[in-house]
Amino acid sequence: KQEVTQIPAALSVPEGENLVLNCSFTDSAIYNLQWFRQDPGKGLTSLLLIQSSQREQTSGRLNASLDKSSGRSTLYIAASQPGDSATYLCAVRNSGAGSYQLTFGKGTKLSVIP
Amino acid sequence: EAQVTQNPRYLITVTGKKLTVTCSQNMNHEYMSWYRQDPGLGLRQIYYSMNVEVTDKGDVPEGYKVSRKEKRNFPLILESPSPNQTSLYFCASSLLPANTGELFFGEGSRLTVL
Numbered sequence: 001k002q003e004v005t006q007i008p009a010a011l012s013v014p015e016g017e018n019l020v021l022n023c024s025f026t027d028s029a030i031y032n033l034q035w036f037r038q039d040p041g042k043g044l045t046s047l048l049l050i051q052s053s054q055r056e057q058t059s060g061r062l063n064a065s066l067d068k069s070s071g072r073s074t075l076y077i078a079a080s081q082p083g084d085s086a087t088y089l090c091a092v093r094n095s096g097a098g099s100y101q102l103t104f105g106k107g108t109k110l111s112v113i114p
Numbered sequence: 115e116a117q118v119t120q121n122p123r124y125l126i127t128v129t130g131k132k133l134t135v136t137c138s139q140n141m142n143h144e145y146m147s148w149y150r151q152d153p154g155l156g157l158r159q160i161y162y163s164m165n166v167e168v169t170d171k172g173d174v175p176e177g178y179k180v181s182r183k184e185k186r187n188f189p190l191i192l193e194s195p196s197p198n199q200t201s202l203y204f205c206a207s208s209l210l211p212a213n214t215g216e217l218f219f220g221e222g223s224r225l226t227v228l
Contacts, residue, residue: 032215043204044219051215089157093215101172102147102217106156 002027002094006105013080014113021075021108023090028068031093035064035075038087038107047088048075052095080112116141120205120220127195128228135190135223137205143218145208146188147172148180150201151222157204163188164210195227 003026013019023033032051036044048057048064050073056065063076073090087107094101118139127133139146147162149172159172163182177199179191188207192199205220 034217036219041222043221044206046216046218049216091157091217101159101162103159104149104157106154 002030002092002101002103004090004092004103004105006088006090006108008108009106010109010111012111012113015080015082017080017112018076018078019080019110021077021088021110023073023075023105025071025073025092025103027094028071029095030068031095033064033066033073033090033092035062035073036089036091038089044089077110080110082112082114085110085112116218118205118207118218118220120203120223122223123221124224126226126228129196130194133192133195133225135192135203135205135225137188137190137220138186139188139205139207139218140186141207141218142185143207144185144210145215146182147206147217148178148188148190149204149206150174151204152201160190160203192225195225197227199225200227201225 005024007022034049035047038044050057050066061078066073087109089107091102091104121136144165148160149157151157158174160178161180163169169180203223206217208215208217
């Protein structure tokens with residue numbers, strides 16, 4: 001069964017710092033991996049989607065990488081801002097038995113201090 | 115505007131009183147799914163559907179039913195709610211992984227069962 005782990009569970013950084021969030025998964029049989037942002041009490045907003053054949057995706061100050069063979073993905077946030085404060089979740093879309101199921105990590109809660 | 119709409123957003127009910135949470139998407143997505151989010155447990159998949167009349171269990175299907183009679187709608191039915199179903203529920207949709215597979219979420223429905 002796929003397991004997704006996000007470390008650290010919480011992170012606090014001063015404004016302007018570059019930071020990396022980590023996501024690891026146990027089964028490399030995936031269609032894709034998606035990073036989301038969740039603000040308190042709100043739904044999930046998609047940030048980046050990486051297909052299994054891709055190595056990275058970029059959107060503005062965000063860059064996500066995928067190393068499927070080692071079961072790892074990172075989300076790099078450049079020049080962090082207080083508005084980036086939120087919980088960041090990664091999710092993998094499994095392609096093995098139980099196809100199309102999505103498995104989420106528990107998230108990293110990011111606080112960017114002005 | 116492309117969106118996933120859930121109703122109701124907030125609901126307080128009593129044990130055993132049947133309820134339905136509706137979910138509708140306007141993006142012509144084949145795939146739809148329900149999740150519940152609980153503190154410390156993260157997001158867990160309840161049911162998913164790959165197309166009309168095609169549904170399957172996720173990780174935590176007990177106590178829930180779904181139906182997919184139309185492509186745009188995927189209601190979640192709690193036939194006899196119990197307090198352990200108190201949670202934040204999310205509906206999501208996407209094209210199938212063979213296309214982009216990017217997952218779009220609704221704003222969430224907070225359910226309290228007394």
